[in-house]
Amino acid sequence: MAPEVRRRRTLGQVLLLSAGFLVLVAVSTASVLLVNKARSDSAWVVHTVEAENQINALLLEVRRAESAARAYLLTQGQEFLNDHEAAVAAIGPVLDKLNTLVADNPAQVGNLAQLRSVIETRLSQFDREKQLVARGDLAAAIALVRDAGSTMSSKTMRETAEAMRLEEERLLALRTANADASQRLAAIVTITGSALVVVLAVISVLLVRRSTRARNDAEAQLRESNLNLESTVDERTADLREANEEIQRFAYIVSHDLRSPLVNIMGFTSELEELRNDIFRRIASLARAVSAAPPPPEGAEPELQGADKQLSEDFSEALGFIKSSIAKMDRLISAILNLTREGRREFVPVRIDTRELIEQIVSTLAHQAEEAQTTIHVEPLPPIVSDRLALEQIFSNLIDNAIKYMKPGVPGDIRIRARTKLGFAIFEVADNGRGIDPRDHQRIFDLFRRAGTQDRPGQGIGLAHVRALVRRLGGTMSVASELDQGSTFTITLPINWNVSNRNSDR
Structure with missing residues (x-):
């Protein structure tokens, strides 16, 4: 695989993984936002239903108080009076809770204020009726009930409560529609995101399989190359070992053959050193004979003079150089022989x-x-x-x-x-x-x-x-x-x- 192809494939995989990650982030973020919105819409739906229930409960308690009051007027039964007082006591908390529920809607706040005023007026009439009954003036109490029925308070209370109920039903329909829309949108986003993730996963699997095949092919080629390389290395190693052994044999033969002429040189040098004394003794004797000098004492060696003496010293020095060079060469040959022997040792x-x-x-x-x-x-x-x-x-x-x-x-x-x-x-x-x-x-x-x-x-x-x-x-x-x-x-x-x-x- 060419390097450019590998680079492009790697870049594509990186981009695909990045796209998948971004899709997951986007889907997760959208899902969280939509779920929160759906929860909020559902909460408003529940809020509206609860407000509507409180309106109905308020009307129920008012009717209950009115019915118990009329029964009390007719029978003067204590149980009807107790039921009336219980209903009146329940009206206040219901009004307060309803006021809390509709505080977000200015129109409902106005309706509730009007309804509260009407109910308070009706409750004050109930109190006067009970006072008249308690004094035994039953006729006046009945007349007061008739007057309350002929007034607009009951009608106003019903109309105001109905208006509040209709407003809550309108809000319920609106908020229910919003909640349904949020849920549908959340479902669409989730399904779309899931589909995109599945598509990206399928593409990733295909790319991974293709990369795996390419890697397997590369590994197979590498194994084949390694096998070829190992065989090549083995061949080269064998050649080098053979050449090394040949060099060692050659060095051994050369060193051994060099030693023979060196031994001869060493022998002739020793003979030349022994002849030196005799040669220069004869030269000294001839020099004395030519110069007519008296012979040396019995047993004494003739002495060299002038150029003959310098020649003798130069000759000795030259022999010394030859002997030191021979010794050095002998040591080198011995070292080479030792190296070759050591190289062959197991x-x-x-x-x-x-x-x-x-x-x-x-x-x-x-x-x-x-x-x-x-x-x-x-x-x-x-x-x-x-x-x-x-x-x-x-x-x-x-x-x-x-x-x-x-x-x-x-x-x-x-x-x-x-x-x-x-x-x-x-x-x-x-x-x-x-x-x-x-x-x-x-x-x-x-x-x-x-x-x-x-x-x-x-x-x-x-x-x-x-x-x-x-x-x-x-x-x-x-x-x-x-x-x-x-x-x-x-x-x-x-x-x-x-x-x-x-x-x-x-």
């Missing part, structure tokens, strides 16, 4: 007490350390599984170098310590010696390369060999150093060297 992983191993190395280097006035401290070290001979060579070389390159006149201090981390043992060999210029930190690991003042014997092979051994053991090696600040070599090795991978880095 590593054998065994469990090693590293502290005991390093203490043995320190004991073998005790004489050199004493001469260099150097103290070696070995801290507690973790045991590891590795090749014993390789570890001996690694730490022997590092400790020997630390002793060799101490600062003159300064007591040396070498510390070997270690720690473990994530299945690896991290060893450090630190000293307070000359130090190494940071520019030479990589150079010192190159074969036949050395850094700093060359006042110590060496061929520039040791650290290169050490790093090669560390790599074969599955580890890494680094150095931290500054001039005149000492050096710290850090070696990281597996605590349990994987036996299945041994010798794989050869």
Whole structure:
């Protein structure tokens, strides 16, 4: 899949998810608002029904009070008087509650004020009627009832109550319609939102399936590429291993063949050195004979004079250069032979007490350390599984170098310590010696390369060999150093060297 296609597909999925999220937010917000509105409309519907019920209850209590009063006039029964007084007592709370319910409607407030006035007038008439009956003036009480019936108060009360009831019925119809509309709109929004969510979900599923197929195809291609890569790596590794073994064989053969002529050169140099004395003795004798000088005392060697003496010294110096060069070349050939032999050696992983191993190395280097006035401290070290001979060579070389390159006149201090981390043992060999210029930190690991003042014997092979051994053991090696600040070599090795991978880095 092309990067541009992947980018567009990813952008489309992001936009789709964003659209789905926005739809959900919009539907949720609209639903909340519409539900609140529907609840409010329903509350107003209930409010209107309750107001209408209070109007009917008020009329009922007034009629109840009027009927009980008339029955009392006719029978003077106490139970009718009690019923009348109970009805009159209920009228006041009903009026107050009705006043609270219609307070939001100015027209109803006016109607209620008129209705309250009429009812209060009618209640005062009831009180006069009861007073007349109590005085025994029944005829006057009946006349008062007839006068109240002929007045407009009863008609006005009925008309006002009917007007209030009609107004509440109008409000009930209006508010019921609003509540129904809110519920319909909420249902429409919910259904539409749900449909959009379903559509987006279907599209998302399709996109996910397509992405899954594309991912599966990519994974299949990646697995195939990995298989091809692994086979390619195996082939290249085999080729490199074969080439490495061929180089090692070639280096061994060349080193071995170089040693033969070198031995001859060394032999002839020794013979030439032995002949030198005889040659220059004859030259001295001839020079005396030519100059007619008296012969030397019996048993004394003739002395060279002038140019002959200078020639003898130059000859000796030349022989010295030849012998030192032969010795250096012999050491290099020996080192190359050792490297090739070491490269062919099979590593054998065994469990090693590293502290005991390093203490043995320190004991073998005790004489050199004493001469260099150097103290070696070995801290507690973790045991590891590795090749014993390789570890001996690694730490022997590092400790020997630390002793060799101490600062003159300064007591040396070498510390070997270690720690473990994530299945690896991290060893450090630190000293307070000359130090190494940071520019030479990589150079010192190159074969036949050395850094700093060359006042110590060496061929520039040791650290290169050490790093090669560390790599074969599955580890890494680094150095931290500054001039005149000492050096710290850090070696990281597996605590349990994987036996299945041994010798794989050869």
